[in-house]
Amino acid sequence: DTAVSQTPKYLVTQMGNDKSIKCEQNLGHDTMYWYKQDSKKFLKIMFSYNNKELIINETVPNRFSPKSPDKAHLNLHINSLELGDSAVYFCASSQVRGIGNEQFFGPGTRLTVL
Amino acid sequence: AQSVSQHNHHVILSEAASLELGCNYSYGGTVNLFWYVQYPGQHLQLLLKYFSGDPLVKGIKGFEAEFIKSKFSFNLRKPSVQWSDTAEYFCAVGTGLYGSSNTGKLIFGQGTTLQVKP
Structure with missing residues (x-):
């Protein structure tokens, strides 16, 4: 079972487009x-x-x-994409808000803006 | 501003060699310290963490790290590396105190690429 999942894994798009990356965690974390x-x-x-x-x-x-529709989901919407937005975006979650808590990471979304 | 510095950007070792990766942070208050590993094509996974108590912490896969408060350091060590340890290693610091003002923010170092030759 995937603890923290992201979609898509790869995203290639043109400058100026709007795109979203989705993240879901099934760990029951708050953050x-x-x-x-x-x-x-x-x-x-x-x-x-x-x-x-x-x-x-x-x-x-x-x-x-x-945007967080519920505590299990945190989506990232990017408007008017620029070349400098090309990167790998990682979603993570942790049990409670606090420095003592391990963050669990998703597999990442590699965004390439052409 | 708080920051984390990893001194070694790229380390190449032969199998069975000993490893030490440096990590220093700049923050005068209470800290929690982490080492994460990112194997090729995979997500970040926790190797070990320090919250309080014994400054020598042991993690998975034979890794350990020592927190030296006076030096603001949290160096990662392994006595004998394996080819499968080839990965990117990240030191991270969480600052502040528990409570409503805490955000859970982690500050990461720039990472160290470890390449182990078989």
Whole structure:
């Protein structure tokens, strides 16, 4: 059973398009995260939701909009895609909001903007 | 600003060699520390974590790490690496205290690519 799943795994699109990435966790966790991993493998947090409430919103362009319909899902919608958005996007979840809790990661979505 | 620094970007070892990957962080308060591993084509998995207590923590697959508070370090070690340890290794720090103000945010280092030659 996949704990944290993401779709799609690969996404190739043109500049200016709008796309969404979906994430689901079946671990019963309260908190979910989106991370961006750039071409140098650097991982940076973008957003975090706890029980559908936004709790982390890093300095991410407002073209990126997370949506959490319930605590098991956290989707990422990106408007007007740019070349610099090309990266691997990882979803993660943890038991409760807190630093002591392990984050479980999804398989990643490799986004390529042409 | 809080940051995590991994000194070795690319490490190449032969099988059975010993491994030590450096990790330093900049934050003066309470921290929780993690090492994650990303095998080729796979997602990040937790190797080990430190919350409190014994500063020497043991993880999966024979890995261990030592938290040295005075040096702001959390180095990862393995006495004898195997070819299957070839992967990307990430150090991460969670800062702050438990409570409603905590966001669960992790700050990651830039990663170390470990290549083990058979």
